[in-house]
Amino acid sequence: MAEKSQKGGFFSDLFAPVGGFGVTFATMFRKVATTEYPEEKRPTAQRFHGRHQLNRHPDGLEKCVGCELCAWACPADAILVEGANNDDAAGQRFSPGERYGRVYQINYLRCIFCGLCIEACPTRALTMTNEYELADNNRADLIFTKEQLLAPLQGGMVAAPHPMVHGMEERDYYLGKVSGATPTQKEWVEAHHVTDEQEAKA
Template identity: 70%
Template structure:
């Protein structure tokens, strides 16, 4: 039978009228994001500070929104001129967050796990140009005791040792 007076709706109103409101204290108290949340990207490093990105451009090819731009370059011939353990590294790396849809296909395409997504979700800015993140804003901080690239690989190691995860602290 229909409720011609709308008493069912009034019941909901009265029930919620006397409950305590839920107030979030953002930005002072930030709630943690879900473990699988896709936030801002991060370019990872090895334990000795070398970059994981080998400039293969697979992330850019996988991006359906064309938000990633990568230029690969060759590492130097001398041992102290290496940015990554392989033959190449990403000399230019940009992500345009005006285009990024947060799908994570770039993460799946990366063969060295150089690119991951963090839980950082605050990507608002006042200027559009500031939402194009360059390599310096995307790189993970140096691990404790690591040297900033370019530098040589650890003595006695090969690029394969890095890729297999045998180079750690």
Template identity: 75%
Template sequence: MPDPQGSQTSPEPGPLSGVKGFGVTFGTMFKKPVTEQYPFEKVPTSPRFHGRHQLNRHPDGLEKCIGCELCAWACPADAIYVEGADNTEEERFSPGERYGRVYQINYLRCILCGLCIEACPTRALTMTNEYELADDNRADLIYQKEDLLGPMLPGMVEAPHPMAEGMEDTDYYQGRVTRATDVQIRYAAERASALSEPSGDDVRAGR
């Protein structure tokens, strides 16, 4: 019956209206759940997923980071801190003049936007598929350079060591260096041996 003011009233519920509600409930009881059983069952991420950063190396083991700090300038969250230093003939960590002596990413601030990746001129910084960055200690979420460096692959030698014979820094950037040379391997072995030998102070102190 129309309302005296002209509006229509809703129809009265029928005897089967409650049964329809139960029908929806029973219909969903036998459907397969879509819940992901994380972390026991992990679904692979997309190949282009933006996860934890990685500092890459050249095929011979020298670091790609040149300490230019462009990634820190591009970061909108001020999450990256870089200190560059000069390479020397005794200690060379990257091709060219400079390398990243200190490299930190604060994952308490990082928003994983990827702008730092676009700013890097040498492709030293990329993003992996790792997304498990939770921790119970705030200090552990400030990643240091040693936490971000990529793994040592076959053909690489841990820096510092000289550049490959006859190669300049531009040869590295153009991908002409494919692996560590005998001179680089011998240099790294001699340096590791020298560092493992006790110094005069250690001998006098009985260490």
């Protein structure tokens, strides 16, 4: 019996490396599941929680009214909002409401992408995009400002500040009655906005 057990142990020791290589050999012919990121990027789900975006109305005015509800809802204290009053007399109207978000910052060093800020926003001004490439080697660059978060201007929009569509109230904007900037708004922007070249000369 002792001789048989010794022979069994000898053969198991002999074929153990071969058995291990058998697993390796079989795996070599399987389809590679690795995604070659960043050369190949897998599409995200439609409701993926990525980088935030501050949306605009169809004429270019901002949807954010500076209510700060998103900042209050954030469990990570990652959002800073400072509201200010729109001033029609000075031509400083950024949103259809009484107020707008003068300062808007999101600290992506703290953000946990939970989406509670999106649920708290009463005007659908804040949504989340599918952009997830937010890594950086500088901590300061991960604090996004309002200019970085604002949605780009689409066709039919003009950059704020500018007056509301003539004859429209704030509620008309949220009822979808505004489809784009009017010729009057475009003329006002051309007459009052200072271009980068004019600022450089000044």
